[in-house]
Amino acid sequence: MGLCGLVGGTIYIKIIISSNLEMNRIIMHIDLDYFYAQLEELRNPQLAQKPLVVCMYSGRTLDSGAVASANYAARQLGVHAGMPIIYAKKKAPAAAFLPADRPHYEDVSGRIMALFAGFADRFEQESIDEASLDVSAKCAGSYVEAKKLAEKIKWKLHEDERLSCSVGVGPNKLIAKMAAGHRKPDGLVVVSSIEVKDFLRSKAIADLHGVGEKTAGALAQKGIKTIVQLAAAPVSELQESFGEKRGLLLHEHALGIDNDPVEEKAARQISRIVTLRENSSDPNAIAVHCSPLAADIARKAKDANVLFRTITILLVSDRIENITRSTTLPGPSQSEVDISDSCRGLLGEFFEKNSQFVCRRFGIRVSNFEEPKAQKRIFEY
Ligand SMILES: [Mg+2]
Known part of the structure; x- marks a missing residue:
C-alpha cells in the first residue's frame, strides 16, 4: 500500500513537472531606446x-x-x-x-537582430528596433533565469554596439511588450504569469496593445475606462461594437491572454561583409570582392525564394566609420550580375568623391524584397 502510494506519488510529480514546462511560456520583448x-x-x-x-x-x-x-x-x-x-x-x-x-540604421539593426536571435529559442523581428524572443526552453520556464538572460542581452548590446534597450519579460507577447514599455529608457521589467493581473490593473486602457485613441474613445462612451472594466465587459457587447474578431481580442487582451506565437518572419535583407586583406582606397582593388559576394547573396536569395530591388554597398573605414550607398533596380531581380554591376558602379561613384576614404571592410546587402509572382520576369528569358 505504502509502496504503491509512493510510486503513484512519483508519477504524479512527474506529470506536474512536464506539464509545467509546457505551460510556462516565457517571452521577451526588446525595444531599442530612441x-x-x-x-x-x-x-x-x-x-x-x-x-x-x-x-x-x-x-x-x-x-x-x-x-x-x-x-x-x-x-x-x-x-x-x-x-x-x-x-x-x-x-x-x-x-x-x-x-x-535609414541605410545606416538598417545596417546596425541587422547586426543587433542577429545578436538577439542568438539568445532565443524562436525569434521574431517586429520592426527595425523591436523584437520578440521565445526563451521558454532556454530559461527552462524560469522567470529568474529569464531575468538573468535579459541582463546578459542588455550588457552584450552595450558591449558590442554601445546602445541601450528596454526589455519586458512575460508569459506572452502582449504582456512582454507592455512590460518593455513600462520603464524606459534602459528598463527591465519582468511580469510573471501570476503577476499579470496586478500589472494590467496598474496600466491605463490606452496602454493595452490594440487600443488606440479611437478605440479608447469608443470604450469610454460605453463607460469602460479601465482595463479591469474592459475585462468585465460581456464579450458579446464588445463584438457588437468592434466586430467578432476584434471584440474577442479586446476581451482576451484585457485578461492578459495572448496566444500569438513568436514566429520567424522571412528575412528582410541578405548581406555579406568581408575584411580586406589590406586597407584600401582603390575602388578597383575592393571591387574584386564584388563577384564572390554577389554570387553568395544571389544564391541565398534563390534559396529564400525572394526577389530584391535595392542593392547596397557597405564600407567600414580604418576609423570604423560606417558608410552605405544604395541603388534601386527598375524591377525585382535575383541576378548575381545585377548585384555585382551595381556594386562596382556604387564603389566608383563613392571613391570619385571620397578618394581619401580608407576602407577596411567591404560588404554588400540586398533588400526591398518581393516574392516571385507567377508571371515570367525579364531575367527568366
Ligand atoms: Mg524603440
Whole structure:
C-alpha cells in the first residue's frame, strides 16, 4: 500500500513537472531606446548633451515631413515621433535637426537582430528596433533565469554596439511588450504569469496593445475606462461594437491572454561583409570582392525564394566609420550580375568623391524584397 502510494506519488510529480514546462511560456520583448536618435548620438557624441530630433523630410518644402525619433532631452520639450517637423521646431528651436539615415540604421539593426536571435529559442523581428524572443526552453520556464538572460542581452548590446534597450519579460507577447514599455529608457521589467493581473490593473486602457485613441474613445462612451472594466465587459457587447474578431481580442487582451506565437518572419535583407586583406582606397582593388559576394547573396536569395530591388554597398573605414550607398533596380531581380554591376558602379561613384576614404571592410546587402509572382520576369528569358 505504502509502496504503491509512493510510486503513484512519483508519477504524479512527474506529470506536474512536464506539464509545467509546457505551460510556462516565457517571452521577451526588446525595444531599442530612441533608436535613430541614439545612433546619431553615437556618431556625434556632442549631440547627446542637447535635444536631438531625427526627421523624415518629405522634400516638398524645406521643413515638411515628420519627426522619426527624438532623444529624451527633446522629448522633455514635448517633441515626439510622428509630429510634423514644423511643430517640433517650435517646441525645441535650439535642438539639432538631422535627416534620417535609414541605410545606416538598417545596417546596425541587422547586426543587433542577429545578436538577439542568438539568445532565443524562436525569434521574431517586429520592426527595425523591436523584437520578440521565445526563451521558454532556454530559461527552462524560469522567470529568474529569464531575468538573468535579459541582463546578459542588455550588457552584450552595450558591449558590442554601445546602445541601450528596454526589455519586458512575460508569459506572452502582449504582456512582454507592455512590460518593455513600462520603464524606459534602459528598463527591465519582468511580469510573471501570476503577476499579470496586478500589472494590467496598474496600466491605463490606452496602454493595452490594440487600443488606440479611437478605440479608447469608443470604450469610454460605453463607460469602460479601465482595463479591469474592459475585462468585465460581456464579450458579446464588445463584438457588437468592434466586430467578432476584434471584440474577442479586446476581451482576451484585457485578461492578459495572448496566444500569438513568436514566429520567424522571412528575412528582410541578405548581406555579406568581408575584411580586406589590406586597407584600401582603390575602388578597383575592393571591387574584386564584388563577384564572390554577389554570387553568395544571389544564391541565398534563390534559396529564400525572394526577389530584391535595392542593392547596397557597405564600407567600414580604418576609423570604423560606417558608410552605405544604395541603388534601386527598375524591377525585382535575383541576378548575381545585377548585384555585382551595381556594386562596382556604387564603389566608383563613392571613391570619385571620397578618394581619401580608407576602407577596411567591404560588404554588400540586398533588400526591398518581393516574392516571385507567377508571371515570367525579364531575367527568366
Ligand atoms: Mg524603440
